[in-house]
Amino acid sequence: MTHSQLRPPTMADVARQAGVSHQTVSRVLGDHPNVRDETRAKVLRAIEEMGYRRNFSARALATRRTRTLGVVASNTTLYGPASTLFALEEAARAEGYLVSTVSLRRLTVETLSEALDRLSEGGVEGVVAIAPQRSAVEALAELRHPFPVVAVGTGSGAEVPSVNVDQNLGARLATAHLLAAGHRRVWHLAGPEDWQEAADRVDGWRATLEEAGVEAPMLLRGDWSPLSGYRAGQELAGWVGRGLTAVFVANDQMALGVLRALREAGVRTPQDVAVAGFDDIPESEFFAPPLTTVRQDFATVGKRSIALLLDLIEGRTPSGTSQVSIEPQLVVRASTFPYAPQPGAAPG
Amino acid sequence: MTHSQLRPPTMADVARQAGVSHQTVSRVLGDHPNVRDETRAKVLRAIEEMGYRRNFSARALATRRTRTLGVVASNTTLYGPASTLFALEEAARAEGYLVSTVSLRRLTVETLSEALDRLSEGGVEGVVAIAPQRSAVEALAELRHPFPVVAVGTGSGAEVPSVNVDQNLGARLATAHLLAAGHRRVWHLAGPEDWQEAADRVDGWRATLEEAGVEAPMLLRGDWSPLSGYRAGQELAGWVGRGLTAVFVANDQMALGVLRALREAGVRTPQDVAVAGFDDIPESEFFAPPLTTVRQDFATVGKRSIALLLDLIEGRTPSGTSQVSIEPQLVVRASTFPYAPQPGAAPG
DNA sequence: GCCCGAATTGTTAGCGCTCACAATGTCGTC
DNA sequence: GACGACATTGTGAGCGCTAACAATTCGGGC
Numbered sequence: 001m002t003h004s005q006l007r008p009p010t011m012a013d014v015a016r017q018a019g020v021s022h023q024t025v026s027r028v029l030g031d032h033p034n035v036r037d038e039t040r041a042k043v044l045r046a047i048e049e050m051g052y053r054r055n056f057s058a059r060a061l062a063t064r065r066t067r068t069l070g071v072v073a074s075n076t077t078l079y080g081p082a083s084t085l086f087a088l089e090e091a092a093r094a095e096g097y098l099v100s101t102v103s104l105r106r107l108t109v110e111t112l113s114e115a116l117d118r119l120s121e122g123g124v125e126g127v128v129a130i131a132p133q134r135s136a137v138e139a140l141a142e143l144r145h146p147f148p149v150v151a152v153g154t155g156s157g158a159e160v161p162s163v164n165v166d167q168n169l170g171a172r173l174a175t176a177h178l179l180a181a182g183h184r185r186v187w188h189l190a191g192p193e194d195w196q197e198a199a200d201r202v203d204g205w206r207a208t209l210e211e212a213g214v215e216a217p218m219l220l221r222g223d224w225s226p227l228s229g230y231r232a233g234q235e236l237a238g239w240v241g242r243g244l245t246a247v248f249v250a251n252d253q254m255a256l257g258v259l260r261a262l263r264e265a266g267v268r269t270p271q272d273v274a275v276a277g278f279d280d281i282p283e284s285e286f287f288a289p290p291l292t293t294v295r296q297d298f299a300t301v302g303k304r305s306i307a308l309l310l311d312l313i314e315g316r317t318p319s320g321t322s323q324v325s326i327e328p329q330l331v332v333r334a335s336t337f338p339y340a341p342q343p344g345a346a347p348g
Numbered sequence: 349m350t351h352s353q354l355r356p357p358t359m360a361d362v363a364r365q366a367g368v369s370h371q372t373v374s375r376v377l378g379d380h381p382n383v384r385d386e387t388r389a390k391v392l393r394a395i396e397e398m399g400y401r402r403n404f405s406a407r408a409l410a411t412r413r414t415r416t417l418g419v420v421a422s423n424t425t426l427y428g429p430a431s432t433l434f435a436l437e438e439a440a441r442a443e444g445y446l447v448s449t450v451s452l453r454r455l456t457v458e459t460l461s462e463a464l465d466r467l468s469e470g471g472v473e474g475v476v477a478i479a480p481q482r483s484a485v486e487a488l489a490e491l492r493h494p495f496p497v498v499a500v501g502t503g504s505g506a507e508v509p510s511v512n513v514d515q516n517l518g519a520r521l522a523t524a525h526l527l528a529a530g531h532r533r534v535w536h537l538a539g540p541e542d543w544q545e546a547a548d549r550v551d552g553w554r555a556t557l558e559e560a561g562v563e564a565p566m567l568l569r570g571d572w573s574p575l576s577g578y579r580a581g582q583e584l585a586g587w588v589g590r591g592l593t594a595v596f597v598a599n600d601q602m603a604l605g606v607l608r609a610l611r612e613a614g615v616r617t618p619q620d621v622a623v624a625g626f627d628d629i630p631e632s633e634f635f636a637p638p639l640t641t642v643r644q645d646f647a648t649v650g651k652r653s654i655a656l657l658l659d660l661i662e663g664r665t666p667s668g669t670s671q672v673s674i675e676p677q678l679v680v681r682a683s684t685f686p687y688a689p690q691p692g693a694a695p696g
Numbered sequence: 697g698c699c700c701g702a703a704t705t706g707t708t709a710g711c712g713c714t715c716a717c718a719a720t721g722t723c724g725t726c
Numbered sequence: 727g728a729c730g731a732c733a734t735t736g737t738g739a740g741c742g743c744t745a746a747c748a749a750t751t752c753g754g755g756c
Contacts, residue, residue, distance in 0.1 A: 008494060010712055021736045026714065034734055053494060056471030057414060058712035060405035061741050068448070068470065077430045077630075086424050089451045098470040100416070100446045103437045122416065122446040123404030146356060146401060226634040256634045263636060282425075286574040286604050288611060288636045358742055369706050374744065382704055406742035409711050 009050045018046035029054055060123065069097045069309065070119035070127040072112060074104040078224070078253075079281040080298065084130055084152060087302020095310060100124060107131060109139040116145050126309045128152060133194050148312035150305050155196035161312060161322040163305045167197045170294040170328035171204025174248045174276045177292070177330055179212055181337065183246035183274060187239075189220045189232045189258065191250040201250050201278065217243070222254045229254030233261025240267050245274065246336070252277040252284045252293055259287055259335070274336040290333035300326050357398045366394035377402055408471065416446045417657065418467035418475040422455040426572070426601075427629040428646065432478055432500060435650020443658060448472060455479060457487040464493050474657045476500060481542050496660035498653050503544035509660060509670040511653045515545045518642040518676035519552025522596045522624045525640070525678055527560055529685065531594035531622060535587075537568045537580045537606065539598040549598050549626065565591070570602045577602030581609025588615050593622065594684075600625040600632045600641055607635055607683070622684040638681035648674050 015022040020039060027035050028043040035043075046052070060066045069092050075081050089099045100122055102115040112131070119127055125147055129140060132153035140151055141159045151162040178186045188205045191198030202219065209216045220235065222228035229249065236247060236258065249255035255277035262269055269275050269289055277284060280295035304324045311317040363370040368387060375383050376391040383391075394400070408414045417440050423429050437447045448470050450463040460479065467475055473495055477488055480501035488499055489507045499510040526534045536553045539546030550567065557564045568583065570576035577597065584595060584606065597603035603625035610617055617623050617637055625632060628643035652672045659665035 012712080022713080023715095023737080024735060027735090030714085034732095036734065039734080051492070051494075053468055055409075055712050056469060057405050057408035057412075058741090059714075060471075061403075061409050061743085062712080062714040064405075064741070066405060076434050077427060079425060082425045082430045086451050089449055090453075093450065093466070098448050098450075098466065100448050101437055102441065102446075103434050105438075118441070118446065120401055121404060123408075144399070146399075226631055230634060253631065256631055260634050260636060283574055283601065283604055283631060286578060286608050288608060360742080370742090371707080371744080372705060375705090378744085382702095384704065387704080403742050406711090407744075409713085410742080410744040412711070 008055075009052045011052075011054070014043065014046045014050060014052045017050060018042045066123040066125060067097050068122070068124050069099050069306070070116075070122065070124035071099055071101045071130065072104065072115045072119070072127060073101065073130040074107040076101075076103045080251075080279055080296065081130055083298035084301055087299045088128055088305060089302075090299075091303045091306035095306060097125075097306075097310075107133050107136045109135060112136055112139050113143055116143060116149075120145060120147070126150070126313045128305050128309055132197050134196050134199075135194060137196065148309060150309045150312070152301060152305055153197055155200060156323045156325060161308055161317075163301055163308060163324040163326070165296045165301060165326045165328050167200035167328075168204035168207070170278060170296070170330075171201040171248070172208045173328070173330040174278065174292070174294050175205045175208040177332065178246040178248060178274055178276060178336060179208070179214075181246075181274065185209070185214055185217055185243060185246070187217045187220070187236065187244055187247045189222055189229065189236075189247060189249045189254055191221075191254075192223050193221065198250055205248055222250070222257075224251050224253060226253045226257040226260075229257025230261045231257070233258035234265070236273075237262055237265035237267055240265075240272060245272070246276075247273060248276050248278075250278055252279045252281045252287075252291060255291055255293070255335075256283075256287055259289075259291075263288070270335050270337060276336050280331050284331075285333065287335070289335045292333045292336040293331050295329045295331050297326055297328070356403075357400045359400075359402070362391065362394045362398060362400045365398060366390045414471040414473055415444060416448055416470070416472050417654070418464075418470065418472035419447055419449045419478065420452065420460060420463045420467070420475060421449065421478040422452040424449075424451045428627055428644065429478055431646035432649055435647045436476055436653060437650075438647075439651045439654035443654060445473075445654075445658075455481050455484045457483060460484050460487050461491055464491060464497075468493060468495070474498070474661045476653050476657055477502075480545050482544050482547075483542060485544065496657060498657045498660070500649060500653055501545055503548060504671045504673060509656055509665075511649055511656060511672040511674070513644040513649060513674045513676050515548035515676075516552035516555075518626060518644070518678075519549040519596065520556045521676070521678040522626065522640070522642055523553045523556040525680065526594040526596060526622055526624060526684060527556070527562075529594075529622065533557070533562055533565055533591060533594070535565045535568070535584065535592055535595045537570055537577065537584075537595060537597045537602055539569075539602075540571055541569065546598055553596055570598070570605075572599050572601060574601045574605040574608075577605025578609045579605070581606035582613070584621075585610055585613035585615055588613075588620060593620070594624075595621060596624045596626075598626055600627045600629045600635075600639060603639055603641070603683075604631075604635055607637075607639075611636070618682065618684050624684050628679050632679075633681065635683070637683045640681045640684040641679050643677045643679050645674055645676070 011022045011025050015025045025043050028040050073081050092099045104111045127149045130152045137154040151160045154162050156164050175186050190202050206216050220232045222232050277291045277293040280293045284291040284293050359370045359373050363373045373391050376388050421429050440447045452459045475497045478500045485502040499508045502510050504512050523534050538550050554564050568580045570580050625639045625641040628641045632639040632641050
């Protein structure tokens with residue numbers, strides 16, 4: 001209170017006040033065991049009195065560690081990326097790291113490169129790149145950066161360490177579920193071609209049909225948005241009565257658009273056409289009808305990504321080979337089944 | 349290529365290679381005008397060759413600036429917070445700042461205080477707190493921190509500098525719209541009591557009814573989730589035919605639940621009951637029916653928040669009095685009107 | 697050819713912390 | 727009561743950069 005606050009107090013100031021050396025203050029702050037209780041108390045009192053806070057930059061300079069990780073993401077208002085981001089931050093925090101985020105509107109080689117530069121200038125020790133577009137993956141492999149990078153959502157083929165939900169498996173689960181429910185064929189509304197996840201879902205869908213001895217119907221493309229789903233839904237409505245009874249949509253938002261288009265066309269879901277989505281956004285359970293979908297465990301994605309990144313930073317794991325895969329889970333609801341469970345009745 | 353990379357090169361290494369002093373390297377990097385072109389080229393070549401990158405911590409220590417801002421947020425997978433977060437980061441980046449985020453599961457005095465401590469240890473120069481709960485606002489005013497803090501979504505009454513969308517106005521727009529459409533009374537499904545935004549919306553709704561000489565019907569409460577909206581919707585369905593013809597729901601997700609409950613109860617929207625929401629999430633346009641709602645301009649919230657925070661950091665604005673208010677906008681769709689516009693036809 | 701001011705470059709001190717090591721104190725043992 | 731082992735504290739040297747100032751160089755005017 002009586003201290004001038006022109007410059008924040010330094011460790012030396014605290015030391016003087018407590019009658020010890022600055023190194024002892026450092027020891028108290030660092031929880032070093034060999035400090036007498038009495039001394040520790042004196043120091044802590046001085047710290048409290050002066051409102052001292054350790055200077056981040058000086059500490060980082062001396063230790064050569066910033067304890068900060070970077071994240072590059074795009075489309076962060078979508079449920080998937082937002083959930084991943086949240087999980088990443090939480091996992092990093094649990095490990096004592098702070099997270100600096102750069103959110104991109106569009107993920108291109110240029111913007112990605114800029115983002116990495118920026119984070120580099122910000123002193124991050126490593127970066128998680130949520131980079132579902134293929135172009136971004138290639139860029140990642142080529143870009144030079146002085147820290148390890150873990151990719152999320154790039155698919156497992158890359159030369160970059162990565163963490164992925166098994167999109168292929170998810171698509172298989174959804175497609176197989178529809179086939180098992182008695183549908184002869186399953187149509188597919190895919191995401192943008194440039195997205196690895198979209199491609200993997202197409203592959204899983206196609207493979208499942210082939211294994212069942214069914215020819216894959218025409219493939220439709222959307223851009224993940226409800227509007228693109230709506231437009232595709234209008235097209236799909238035209239095929240009702242000509243072999244269309246089931247659609248696997250590559251994400252829940254597009255599925256929402258499909259549902260609306262079908263309803264407007266007088267097509268009933270699931271009696272006339274069954275619809276399955278992907279992601280399990282919180283709203284899916286309340287669509288009309290509630291949506292069967294594939295749930296991705298973003299919390300695990302976050303945890304595993306941070307764990308892998310820290311391994312790379314500490315040099316525990318050789319870079320290049322590490323690929324983590326996470327299993328998705330099918331959530332069955334009324335949109336693919338005549339029976340409609342009550343919302344909130346079961347955890348799913 | 350031929351250089352040992354055991355330790356990253358320092359400015360002195362670059363200087364030696366270029367045959368100049370380290371200060372000249374610093375000048376080149378800092379775009380200082382008084383450097384001969386020839387010298388600059390030499391330095392840049394050396395930097396390129398050695399893959400030199402300026403050390404963040406040393407720079408921050410010397411300049412006493414980290415060029416990093418902190419953000420504390422909760423519920424970051426919801427559309428509103430996620431959009432705000434995105435806008436904040438983008439605005440900060442445009443000003444040359446990096447953003448460190450702490451995402452909280454629950455916003456309490458303890459978690460908020462912890463988050464601020466953490467960011468403080470991370471060397472941030474200022475913090476934006478997305479703190480819509482009332483408890484958090486009080487905490488913010490009391491907590492001591494060595495940097496300025498701007499609150500978002502706390503309402504404008506606080507002693508803390510803050511940026512807010514005018515929730516009261518938004519609620520008035522929605523309620524007045526329903527009254528103007530001929531409804532005698534407008535019911536309200538509110539958000540949690542602890543949320544300032546929920547309270548402001550209740551106030552706006554109530555005031556509009558009073559000004560129209562209408563008695564406010566029973567107030568319902570939800571927790572922002574579709575499920576709570578669904579449950580409230582079941583209750584509301586029981587009042588159809590007994591004076592219930594219009595409901596103003598405090599957010600779009602709950603409105604989704606209400607729509608479903610009404611539909612299941614055989615109540616038609618908007619013919620029997622009109623429903624309006626709040627937020628304009630991307631899905632709202634594709635609900636059944638498309639939802640009339642109140643749009644909040646999160647991009648502006650982000651820009652204004654960063655601008656205010658930087659003003660405080662630079663000492664341009666005295667702390668304490670600064671309150672920024674942003675106007676929301678009514679978006680009319682089919683859920684309150686017999687006419688259903690085509691999705692995507694108009695930018696709304 | 698010399699002088700002055702501007703342009704350009706170099707030198708010297710920190711910024712506030714941690715690390716390595718040195719110095720001191722403490723205790724039990726023989 | 728001296729000695730060694732260990733606990734506790736202090737000292738000095740950077741970490742890699744920027745800021746302030748000093749030194750040098752370069753022109754042009756006379």
